[in-house]
Amino acid sequence: MIKVGILGANGRMGRVLIDAVYQHSHVALGFASVRSGSSFIGMDAGELAGVAKQYVKVCALEASLLNNADVLVDFTLPEALADNLNLAVSNNSPIVIGTTGLLPGQLALIDEAAKKIPVVFAANYSVGVNVMLNLVKQTASIMGEQSDIEIVEAHHRFKKDAPSGTAMAIGEAIADTLSRDLSQCAVYGREGVTGERTRETIGFATVRAGDIVGEHTAIFASLGERIEITHKASSRLTFANGALSAAMWLKNQAPGLYTMQNVLGLK
Numbered sequence: 001m002i003k004v005g006i007l008g009a010n011g012r013m014g015r016v017l018i019d020a021v022y023q024h025s026h027v028a029l030g031f032a033s034v035r036s037g038s039s040f041i042g043m044d045a046g047e048l049a050g051v052a053k054q055y056v057k058v059c060a061l062e063a064s065l066l067n068n069a070d071v072l073v074d075f076t077l078p079e080a081l082a083d084n085l086n087l088a089v090s091n092n093s094p095i096v097i098g099t100t101g102l103l104p105g106q107l108a109l110i111d112e113a114a115k116k117i118p119v120v121f122a123a124n125y126s127v128g129v130n131v132m133l134n135l136v137k138q139t140a141s142i143m144g145e146q147s148d149i150e151i152v153e154a155h156h157r158f159k160k161d162a163p164s165g166t167a168m169a170i171g172e173a174i175a176d177t178l179s180r181d182l183s184q185c186a187v188y189g190r191e192g193v194t195g196e197r198t199r200e201t202i203g204f205a206t207v208r209a210g211d212i213v214g215e216h217t218a219i220f221a222s223l224g225e226r227i228e229i230t231h232k233a234s235s236r237l238t239f240a241n242g243a244l245s246a247a248m249w250l251k252n253q254a255p256g257l258y259t260m261q262n263v264l265g266l267k
């Protein structure tokens, strides 16, 4: 049995993580934290998540809480990352990070922290998307040079970053396979008289609508045929359960930066 501490417990993912812990037989809730001053402080974590009472009170995040958990699970927003990492490093706590939309400087903070503590960082904790990452690499290696490559993603209206972290990870996986630099070949949306498409570009298109949990398609199209590789998440529990698997795996790792592909043994 391991104990996890959930950061951002009142968020969409935070609540589902509490639910996933409640349903899990090998993970228990060490703490559930929210930002200081939040109106959720003092509430029972289970009630916050809409499941049975957990007898763990929602707290403001502070150093003394961290001793209640073996591994931290952070699905907050980029602006919370630096403080969360500082706390994790100062307490020597392994941390699973799911936050997307991070800037290069914030990614560098993760690299620094991973020199001192074990960190899993992944844009998508579902098993299916991690299988998809391998499928797009295989497809790119066989038909990538002959294909026009486009990545289409769709998410709920509340999502703050675009393209999604997963779309960017798919783009990186394809670009790496084809020895392209994504920062040079990515095209983010098109408008007006764009001219004909050049083969080397990797296009990204974003849909934001309603309550779509998360959908990603990679298109490899040539003249005469195309392959579309699609993943659709229908419940956030798929991300939450993946994150808990990552937490169980991470507890026994040395300091370093790992991905969900490492957790699943896919690379």
Ligand SMILES: NC(=O)C1=CN([C@@H]2O[C@H](COP(=O)(O)OP(=O)(O)OC[C@H]3O[C@@H](n4cnc5c(N)ncnc54)[C@H](OP(=O)(O)O)[C@@H]3O)[C@@H](O)[C@H]2O)C=CC1
Pocket (backbone or CB within 6 Å): 007, 008, 009, 010, 011, 012, 013, 014, 034, 035, 038, 075, 076, 077, 078, 079, 080, 097, 098, 099, 100, 101, 122, 123, 124, 125, 126, 161, 165, 239
């Ligand atoms: N890797 C993966 O598999 C997945 C990643 N995600 C990513 O996880 C993140 C969270 O998603 P979601 O739950 O939908 O987002 P929400 O907006 O619902 O939740 C964000 C949480 O972060 C907290 N937060 C935001 N800013 C701060 C801050 N400065 N200090 C402390 N806490 C803060 C919020 O608290 P408050 O309400 O008080 O502002 C809230 O609890 C996103 O980056 C999303 O892209 C989502 C799903 C799967």
Ligand SMILES: O=C(O)C1=N[C@H](C(=O)O)C[C@H](O)C1
Pocket (backbone or CB within 6 Å): 100, 101, 123, 124, 155, 159, 160, 163, 164, 165, 166, 167, 213, 214, 215
């Ligand atoms: O914000 C979300 O909801 C999701 N974010 C992640 C991303 O940006 O890729 C993963 C998932 O698709 C849901």
